Amino acid sequence: xxxIMSKDIRAVIxxxxxxxxxxxxxxxxxxxxxxxxxLVSDVVGIHGxxxxxxxxxxxxxxxxxxxxxxxxxxxxxLSKIVPKEINYSPAVKNLVDEHVLIKRMLALIPTxxxxxxxxxxxxxxxxxxxxxxxRGYADKFHHMKEEDIFFKYVDEQSEIIKIMYEDHDTxxxxxxxxxxxxxxxxxxxxxxxxxxxxxLLTQHxxxxxxxxxxxxxxxxxxxxxGELFQRCSAADDSVGEELPRRYEKFIxxxxxxxxxxx
Amino acid sequence: MSDCCPGxxxxxxxxxxxxxxxxxxxxxxxxxxxxxxxxxxxxxAPYFQEKDVLLAADCVPFALADFHKxxxxxxxxxxxxxxxxxxxxxxxxxIASLIDDSKINTLTVMxxxxxxxMGLSQIAKSGxxxxxxxxxxxxxxxxxxxxxxxxxxxx
Ligand SMILES: [Fe+2]
Ligand SMILES: [Fe+2]
Numbered sequence: 001x002x003x004i005m006s007k008d009i010r011a012v013i014x015x016x017x018x019x020x021x022x023x024x025x026x027x028x029x030x031x032x033x034x035x036x037x038x039l040v041s042d043v044v045g046i047h048g049x050x051x052x053x054x055x056x057x058x059x060x061x062x063x064x065x066x067x068x069x070x071x072x073x074x075x076x077x078l079s080k081i082v083p084k085e086i087n088y089s090p091a092v093k094n095l096v097d098e099h100v101l102i103k104r105m106l107a108l109i110p111t112x113x114x115x116x117x118x119x120x121x122x123x124x125x126x127x128x129x130x131x132x133x134x135r136g137y138a139d140k141f142h143h144m145k146e147e148d149i150f151f152k153y154v155d156e157q158s159e160i161i162k163i164m165y166e167d168h169d170t171x172x173x174x175x176x177x178x179x180x181x182x183x184x185x186x187x188x189x190x191x192x193x194x195x196x197x198x199x200l201l202t203q204h205x206x207x208x209x210x211x212x213x214x215x216x217x218x219x220x221x222x223x224x225x226g227e228l229f230q231r232c233s234a235a236d237d238s239v240g241e242e243l244p245r246r247y248e249k250f251i252x253x254x255x256x257x258x259x260x261x262x
Numbered sequence: 263m264s265d266c267c268p269g270x271x272x273x274x275x276x277x278x279x280x281x282x283x284x285x286x287x288x289x290x291x292x293x294x295x296x297x298x299x300x301x302x303x304x305x306x307a308p309y310f311q312e313k314d315v316l317l318a319a320d321c322v323p324f325a326l327a328d329f330h331k332x333x334x335x336x337x338x339x340x341x342x343x344x345x346x347x348x349x350x351x352x353x354x355x356x357i358a359s360l361i362d363d364s365k366i367n368t369l370t371v372m373x374x375x376x377x378x379x380m381g382l383s384q385i386a387k388s389g390x391x392x393x394x395x396x397x398x399x400x401x402x403x404x405x406x407x408x409x410x411x412x413x414x415x416x417x
Pocket of ligand 1: 143146164168204208
């Protein structure tokens with residue numbers, strides 16, 4: 001089993017798809033991840049499962065990989081394990097709350113994409129205003145706090161942080177394509193990359209909320225938690241209160257516009 | 263509570279005196295200041311400046327064998343009893359002053375699981391609300407029996 005722990009998860013799942021299914025069952029969604037270069041030990045460790053659940057998962061994975069082996073089953077009543085609510089420190093709670101506004105944008109994307117497809121000419125202003133939200137709020141205001149402040153508290157060379165950076169870059173690439181589509185009136189390009197951005201960010205935010213943020217916080221001292229709070233507050237102060245308020249109003253207006261049209 | 267009273271005289275112990283850890287022999291105290299009682303401390307004392315502060319209910323250190331190592335280490339301390347202490351409005355003001363004047367980094371309130379002890383968390387919250395600066399505030403609840411930490415959460 002030790003050998004497996006130091007293997008890439010993708011390779012293990014390819015060898016034995018049942019492992020992917022088991023991880024899924026335990027709320028560890030490695031199977032759909034395209035990168036999959038995390039080590040099995042990190043994948044399990046990073047999720048902060050309680051020791052009993054982790055022992056059961058490891059048992060089942062070992063059983064799946066080596067059905068002939070005689071492995072003693074740990075005794076756990078899965079029905080007794082209640083998922084605990086994640087308690088974020090205030091600065092991280094703010095980042096999680098910012099995800100909520102971003103998710104409201106993501107929720108509108110299918111409607112916006114359909115609207116683009118069904119209108120005679122591309123509403124360039126509409127698309128560019130959405131791009132402005134994504135660039136100004138999701139990327140500049142939010143991702144920058146992650147990249148410049150929060151992620152710096154852990155080893156930036158760790159696989160999971162590298163994946164987060166890659167996601168941010170892939171997101172920026174989708175946005176560039178949306179802009180290009182809007183400039184050229186290319187409906188298919190807009191639609192493809194709006195949906196691409198939505199799928200990417202949906203998974204990205206889920207990973208951050210449920211796995212990455214708690215994992216980083218578990219490694220931080222109280223002193224660092226206080227420092228993080230002050231640094232994020234200073235970053236917020238530097239852009240002013242008006243910016244997040246303006247973008248929230250943008251989302252409210254957009255929700256109303258499309259509620260009326262439907 | 264005049265300056266000549268040794269019981270309330272402000273002292274800031276040298277950091278080096280409290281360093282080092284020896285698990286096999288006698289342990290080092292992690293207390294780096296005096297006084298500690300919330301009525302006796304000045305919220306503007308040097309040992310509070312920009313520090314992580316622990317506000318512990320009086321009973322907490324007796325319940326936790328490793329209080330010094332696990333909770334006091336690296337922090338400045340204030341203690342009080344929300345059930346018995348008088349003039350608790352002063353406590354609220356002192357917490358606000360710790361946050362605004364001494365610019366403390368974080369505040370951790372440690373209380374016993376008994377209901378009356380929640381009053382200390384309330385004092386901490388009121389002080390934090392009164393302050394203009396904002397800082398992270400944590401609550402740790404300690405079990406009466408067995409001296410275990412029952413919960414630890416950012417408020
Ligand atoms: Fe991110
Ligand atoms: Fe994020």
